[in-house]
Amino acid sequence: MTNFVPTPTVPAPDIVRCAYMEIVVTDLAKSREFYVDLLGLHVTEEDENAIYLRSLEEFIHHNLVLRKGPIAAVAAFAYRVKSPAEVDAAEAYYKELGCRTERRKEGFTKGIGDSVRVEDPLGFPYEFFYETEHVERLTQRYDLYSAGELVRLDHFNQVTPDVPRGRKYLEDLGFRVSEDIQDSDGVTYAAWMHRKQTVHDTALTGGNGPRMHHVAFATHEKHNIIQICDKMGALRISDRIERGPGRHGVSNAFYLYILDPDSHRIEIYTQDYYTGDPDNPTITWDVHDNQRRDWWGNPVVPSWYTEASLVLDLDGNPQPVIERTDASEMAVTVGADGFSYTRKDDSAAGTDAVGFKLGAQV
Ligand SMILES: [Fe+2]
Numbered sequence: 549m550t551n552f553v554p555t556p557t558v559p560a561p562d563i564v565r566c567a568y569m570e571i572v573v574t575d576l577a578k579s580r581e582f583y584v585d586l587l588g589l590h591v592t593e594e595d596e597n598a599i600y601l602r603s604l605e606e607f608i609h610h611n612l613v614l615r616k617g618p619i620a621a622v623a624a625f626a627y628r629v630k631s632p633a634e635v636d637a638a639e640a641y642y643k644e645l646g647c648r649t650e651r652r653k654e655g656f657t658k659g660i661g662d663s664v665r666v667e668d669p670l671g672f673p674y675e676f677f678y679e680t681e682h683v684e685r686l687t688q689r690y691d692l693y694s695a696g697e698l699v700r701l702d703h704f705n706q707v708t709p710d711v712p713r714g715r716k717y718l719e720d721l722g723f724r725v726s727e728d729i730q731d732s733d734g735v736t737y738a739a740w741m742h743r744k745q746t747v748h749d750t751a752l753t754g755g756n757g758p759r760m761h762h763v764a765f766a767t768h769e770k771h772n773i774i775q776i777c778d779k780m781g782a783l784r785i786s787d788r789i790e791r792g793p794g795r796h797g798v799s800n801a802f803y804l805y806i807l808d809p810d811s812h813r814i815e816i817y818t819q820d821y822y823t824g825d826p827d828n829p830t831i832t833w834d835v836h837d838n839q840r841r842d843w844w845g846n847p848v849v850p851s852w853y854t855e856a857s858l859v860l861d862l863d864g865n866p867q868p869v870i871e872r873t874d875a876s877e878m879a880v881t882v883g884a885d886g887f888s889y890t891r892k893d894d895s896a897a898g899t900d901a902v903g904f905k906l907g908a909q910v
Pocket of ligand 1 (some may be wrong): 703704762764815
């Protein structure tokens with residue numbers, strides 16, 4: 549039985565979008581090679597302890613902070629709110645939830661002003677800020693545009709053992725669900741949740757957590773993603789391509805998952821869809837639908853379901869990982885041929901279904 553997070557009586561902060569992630573890396577030079585030399589993220593500022601990176605179209609100080617530290621982990625999932633007063637609202641909201649909060653008028657990172665960080669009810673380090681230094685938006689700097697250019701931060705993905713609990717908490721916080729994955733018993737395996745008008749700002753994936761599953765950057769087109777694959781092949785680091793490229797069922801996006809030197813997972817993502825209307829329909833996928841995670845029906849590698857990054861508490865220590873007790877998506881779908889389908893109505897018919905289709909084409 550899910551122990552739901554209570555709904556606070558004070559208003560939720562008005563969140564605009566996912567804005568940046570701060571990750572701890574163990575070798576700053578190696579991480580710089582990956583994020584700057586390979587992926588082409590733009591350096592706003594750097595020193596011996598940290599590198600502040602942004603995507604081509606970004607005008608706030610950064611979308612990613614690489615901070616040198618002893619344990620690879622995530623220090624913050626940061627959201628921009630609509631006004632300075634909304635930082636106060638976030639602080640009051642989490643205080644009422646009984647969560648630990650820390651407010652810093654000078655910000656937690658360079659380029660960001662008044663912010664609050666919290667240990668949220670799911671154990672994730674969330675940050676809320678409005679004030680930020682504006683930097684040059686490189687949109688028309690085609691002289692800098694690479695063949696695999698990353699143009700925007702798109703979303704976070706979080707692993708949590710109790711997805712319904714996380715979903716209700718994030719809905720209270722003002723997120724709306726664009727898509728989810730369930731089974732016929734009503735077990736929810738994943739949910740995609742948004743504030744900006746795309747499929748998501750963050751997603752919840754069921755598994756041992758709290759952990760960070762991935763952070764995703766968008767490209768303009770599919771061919772930009774293919775170029776990243778070709779470049780990784782040329783550099784003889786194809787073993788860092790974990791999954792894809794492919795087309796997602798959920799979100800419709802074209803995708804690629806790659807692993808940084810500390811095995812933090814990065815998704816490269818493009819071509820999802822508009823979700824801004826108040827009555828945008830939620831799409832529910834069956835956990836046995838082979839096309840939910842990959843539209844072409846390619847299997848998902850087991851590591852994608854089991855591996856993820858630790859997250860830190862506000863003292864910088866890793867949060868303990870709690871095991872998921874509900875059925876895991878991997879357990880019910882990987883290798884479970886008898887329980888998955890491509891055409892639902894024909895799922896029991898096997899080759900007959902293919903025969904029918906071929907016959908119908910004649
Ligand atoms: Fe994603």
